[in-house]
Every structure is written in C-alpha cells, then in structure tokens.
Amino acid sequence: MTDALVLSGLAKRFGTKIAVDNLSLTVPRGVLFGLVGPNGAGKTTTLSMATGLLRPDVGTATILGHDVWSDPPAAKARMGVMPDGMRLFDRLSGRELLRYVGLLRGMPPAEVDRRSVDLLAALGLAGDADTVVADYSAGMTKKISLACALLHAPGLLILDEPFEAVDPVSGEAIRDILRGYVRSGGTVVMSSHVMELVEQLCDGVGVIAGGRVLAVGATAQVCAGLPLQQRFLQLVGATAGPQGGGLEWLRSSSDSN
C-alpha cells in the first residue's frame, strides 16, 4: 500500500537562511500524525512545499503515490489543506465559501450543499453560516478553513495549526472529527505547538528543528517513556525554565527606575 505522504530530500533556502534542510519524512496511511518543532523550525515551510504552495529548491513530495510538483492535479485532488498565513475569500459568507470550494473541486452542487450543512453544524458554525467571513473571529475563521479542507472527503488532510485560537468546545468537536476520519481510513498530518494535545491525540509524531527531522515514529516510541514535552525539550537541546543568570532585571519592577 502506498504511503499517504512521502517527503524526500526537501530543501528550501530564503536568501542566506536555510529554512528546510534535506528533510525526508514518510507518513503511512490511516494515522493521525503530529508535526512539532520550535518557532522557525520549518514546519509551515515544509507543509507549504508538501501542498504545492511553495516551490522547493530540491526534493520531492508525494501524496498517496502522486507527485505534487510533476502531477499537481492528481495530488491536489487527494488532499485537503488548511494553510497557515493565507487569507480566505472573506467577502463570502461561510456557506458561500464552502459552495465555492466545492464547485472549484468539481463536486455536484447538491452534494456540496448537503455536506456544507453537516460541516457547519458539526463545527458549531450553523448560526453564522450567512455571516461574511471577514466578520468571523479568529477561531471561527480556523473552523471554516477546516471545513473547506474537509469538504471533498480527501484521502489526506494537511492542517497547519488546526487548534490555534479554537475554543475548548470546538476543539473537542475537531478532535472527534479527526479521530473518526482516521478510523475510517483517512490520514491526517497536522502541526502544533501544544505537546499535550499531540501526545494525547496523535498516533505518530515527527519532531523537527532547524529544518531537519530530529525524531520520527509512533508517539510512544518517540516519547521513550518521558512526557512528550520533556522529550521534545531534550531533542531540541533546550533545558526547561530560565537559564541561570538570565533576566534578573525583569524581577524588579521597572517603576522603580
């Protein structure tokens, strides 16, 4: 069986800064995979290259057996993506945006409407279906963006920070949706900063820093008996808490100056 996502030898350089450095990663089908790493580790850059939004300097990305850069239509039809740092067509209402995505993907209009109603209800957006997305809060924007990625029931979901700014109730709904989706054979690759969430939710974990993969495998295997938070700090070579001697000036109130 082909793997859901295969990244091999990906590299990207912005000016003199190497964002992603010869990164290879394989995610098998049917797992919920978490990508973790410090700020600037290259998570978003990696996911952008995997989804066809950013051209890699070298390397390939393969979605369910289809190369993203040599056969884009086949690869793009098989994945649903929630990118980070991209705007939405925010002059449309949530309902109109979903319909737009569905029609762009060539889905039958009646099917688009049926799924839209389900998705809006599941994500708690039913009451705001006719509000323009420009007036959505940050969390609602994340949710409608997730709905856009789910609409065509893709084989692979690539989600950049899906839980950021989402309230706990919606967060629970999203977890349920993702777990159910994986149980039925789908694959999720998501990035996150919240270790507890990844440890609890994900079957597999990849730790990246400095544009390289430091560890990858089943969650328990990567954790090696430690909480993921501790293991992560160990891997990226940081120690918990402020290091000795730093920031003393912060402890006195600046009012005394």
Place this chain on the structure above:
Amino acid sequence: MVALFVRLKLSLLRRGFGRSGATAAGMVLAYLFALGLTLPAVAGLIFLRQGGPEVVASVTVPLFAMLTVGWLVLPLLFFGVDETLDPGRFALLPVRARTMLPGLVVASFIGAPGIALVLLGVGLVIAWSSTPASLAMAALAVPLGAVTCVLLSRALTTALAGALGRRRARENVAALVAFAGLFLGIGMQVVGRLLSSWVAAAEDPAAGARGVAEFVGWTPFGWAWAAPGDMAQGRYVVGSVRLVLALALAYGLAAWWRWALDRALVTPAAGTGDAEKVHSSAALERLFGTSARGAIAARIVRSWRRDSRAMVQVATLAVFPLLMVAPTLIGTGGGRGDRDQLVGLLSAAPFIAVFAGMVVANSLVLDGTAASLHALVGVRGSDDRWGRALAYLLLVVPVVVLVWGAAVAVNQRWDLAPALGGLTAGLLLASVGGASWASAHFQWPQPPAGGNPFQRNSGGGAAGFMLLIANAVVAAIGSLPVIVLFVLALTGAGWAGPAAAVVGPAVGAAVLWAGCRFGGAALDRRWPEALEAMRRS
C-alpha cells in the same frame, strides 16, 4: 526621532531597489518617469525668471496651488498613501504624536513624489531670485508650502483612518473619499475652464492671468506660493499677511494631524462591529454555470458589491464619461452649438473599455493570498483567467453599451455607430485579454479590504507600473487593426465602419482567448511565486 525615521525610510527604499528582477526594474522606471516629468518643469521655472515677477507669479501661483490640491487628491485616488511608516505600527511603543510628527514629515519627502516636490521647490526659489526681498520670502514660503502639501494629505488620511473602528464604516469612508476625489477632479477641471475662459474674456490676457493668480493666491492652497511675488512687487504688507496665513494653515494642519495621530495611537485599527449577514441569489450561478470557471466569475461579481476597493474601481469607470463631458458642458456657456461640444462623449466608451482592462488586471492582487485556494484546489490557470474576465465583462459591458448608445444618439452621429461600436468592443476585449495575460506575471501585496484604506506598500507601485505597461502593450497591439479601421471610417471611408464592427470584436476575442490561454499557462507554472509576491510585505 527624525534621524530614526529617515534612516528607516531610506533602508526600506534601498531594500526596494535591492529586490530582484521586475520589482527593482519597476522602481527604477517609476523614478525615471518622475524625473522625466519634474526636470523639464524645473528647467522651465528657472527660465521663467527672465520674464519678471509678474509673469512668474501668474504662472507659478496657479500651478503650485494645483500641485497642492493634487498632493491631497492624487494619493487617495490613484497611488495610495505610502504608509511604510504607518502610525498604527507605533501604537505599542511609548511615543507621543508630538515626538513622531517632525520625523514623519521629513520622511515623507523621501520617495519619488517627495523628491519631485523638493526639486520643484528649488526651481521656484530660483525663479524668485531676481530681488533680495522675494528671494528671502521664497526661501521661507516655498518650504512652508511644501510642508503644507505633506501635512494636508497626511492629516486627512490619518484622521479618516484613525477615526473609524468598524470594518464596514472604514470601508465605506474609503469608497467615499475615492468618490469625493473623483468629483474634486471634475471640480478642478470646471474651475480650470472657468478661469481660463475668464482670462480669455479679459481684454488683456496677461491682466486676466494676473487676476487668476491674485485670486488663487488668496485661497489656502495659494497663500505660501503667492507671498514671494508680493515681495518682488514691493507689496511687503500683503506678502507678510500671506506668509502669516500660510504659517497659521501649516500650524493648524499640524495640530489637527497631531490630534488624529494621538487618537490613532490609542485606537487599534482592528475594531469589532456588527457582523454582516448576506444571502446570495442563484441568478449568478444560472448565468455562469457551476463549472470552476463559472464559480470564479460568480464569486467575483458577488463579492464585488461587498468589497469597497473593487466597487470604487468599477464605479469609477461608470463615472468616467461624466469626467470627460462635464468640462465641455460647463465650458460651453452659450456660443457654439451644444452638439459640437459633446463630441468628447464619443471618446468615453473607448476610454472606459481601455480602463476596464486595468480593473481586470488588479483582480488577482485584490484577492491576495486568498487566491491560494485556487492553487491548493488545482484550478486550471485558464479557468482562473476566464472567470475573472467574464465577471468584469458582465459588470462593464452594460456601462459601455449605454455610453456608446448615448454618445451616438446625443451627437446624432449614427454613421459612426458601427465604427465606434467595433472600436469599443475591440479595445474592451483586447485590454481585458492583455490584462489576463499580464496580471499572471506581476503581483504585489495589496492591503486587505478591512485594513487601513489608504495604505499601499511601496513595492506595489513598481510591480503595478510594470503590469500597466505590459497590459497596455498587448492591448495596443491587439486593437491596432480596429483603430486603423476606425480612423479610416472617421476620414470618410464608407466600408471601414462595418469592417471595424466585425474586425474589432473578432480580433479582440482572439486576444482575449490568447490572453487567458497563455496567462493561464503562466499562472499554472508560477502559482507559488505569485503567492509569495502577494504575501511579502
């Protein structure tokens, strides 16, 4: 603070030039363009010095007053205020408007328009160097006038941008300002007409021109510019009064700007307000179908009414005929027959057709990174191009047909109807085709609809300039046959009219097809680069 802002602005500018390829080339072109306009004007000012103070005054006072008005209006209308030093960005720092203000004023002079203003100012001072008194006054008043230009535009935009919290209100004000600017443009044309007819009516044209200069010199836009002339002619008291008035104006503007800035510093731009509810009708989908191409066209028409930026663009096209006819109507004032005077209206339809291309060319950057959806879904580039072209054709064609019909009917030139129709259709299709091709190659970051309505990143002007040129070249080549036929029809060749009516739409449609085909292929190739260009800020 002044040095800090100047250094910041300079390094931003240097980075603009340091960028690769099209952006840097576009910036160089824009600066050459500005210099090409300014240097001859400066030379003219220096030459004017020979003519004596009366001539200098009657020429420079109206011109510089117009420049001042233009400084206020043009950025709002066309270029956007360069807000690389957006006061909102300093909101978190413990600074007061009083400390920032001088730096912001000085930094405004860095960049093409500011440099042009300084050069023109130097030219004006030289023009007034014939007597010591006028030179001394010019050395005071000309910099004052230049600073007034900057204060005028900055105070207004800061006040408008800062005073509004709600998204929709902010957008509506942006639209309103653009329209006000448009009608101010008409107003200025009207005033220009009236003044020039006044000059022409006077027994001695030179005396008439002096009268105009004297009148303009007593308006707020002319106080500073007229003061040196008073000194040169020995009217020391009048000159001093004008200088005091100009100083008071600058002081008042600075105070107003400071007040607005202080407000902007404590009022973050992103406000909350009532959520906007919308319902879409199915009519658009019935018209365009449910293909990807149709969905894109329907989406653009739908969001057009909800996006003040796009609405202003298309509405400007509709108002355009008025711009062309208003001065002729006013300027007539009896005399020759009205019908001859409305010939200007005949050119309105072709002009709208050409400008429609520019609107289509902006469509992708108005979407900005939201267009990443098209890349993610894998929409074919040609579908993206066709969708945009069809949407704007739906919006523009009724306007063009109406204006074409009105122009022919009002002028009773039924003989020209086929030729004019062919020319208009040919220009419309060719310029939309040119835009579909060119806009696949040039992108820049455009401020989102909900942001500061006057903001525009400095890199945008350069890429936009390149896009404009590429679009114009393709449109010109594509409409050359029909232009030739139209000229032949005008000169009386009977067969040329019907020929234009056939050739115009046919060649235009071919250009549109090619533009969408090749523009689409380019977009398929360079989606990642296009998104990157729209993201960079």
